[in-house]
Amino acid sequence: MIGDSIEISVVDIKGDQVKLGIRAPKKVKVYRKEVYENIQRENRAALQSTGTLPSLEPFLEQQKKKEKP
């Protein structure tokens, strides 16, 4: 237990891998480090975006047409 409300348990052990379960109230954020790092990396990649923005209009127009019966 961590504090009164966060419970960590071993869910499974396979070879040298241990699967942990975390039970926490919805208010508490539990993320895997990889998820956080992925977003960090993606933000950095987004900063390198090419300066000129592409036009999505033709694709969105197509979509609108499709939606009409």
Added chain:
Amino acid sequence: MKIVTKAYGPLDIDERQVIQFPYGLIGFEQFKVFALLDASQQPFYWLQSLDVPDIAFVLINPLLFRPDYTPDVAEEDLEDLQLDQPDDLLVFSIVTIPENQNRMTANLQGPVLINRKKKIGRQSISLNPNWRVKHVILEELAALKD
């Protein structure tokens, strides 16, 4: 007020376009004040840092290509935004545009949430494993037709 932007150089903007990000963006925690600008190319927006012109992100409304999108973020994150009503919430995805622009992607796992009334924003992490950091926008649009 006058600001300097990455995309358009010096610009005169309305103070109502200024959004406070108390936690910055993930990996860019030091930048806490941004302006939300319409890009000259619709349907994109720019999230432009007021501190450093080079820090600017392209945003898009994810519902344009994923009508089923919901950010599914922790309640705590929503509390930070101090929303009085759900309508005040704006949801954006950060866009990454590689050299081959057809492969541009949107980050649905790290949505940018903004309280448009109180001008408070934050980047959250979606708890929904269906949302990833790279969704190819044109592929998602093509998939919509079915």
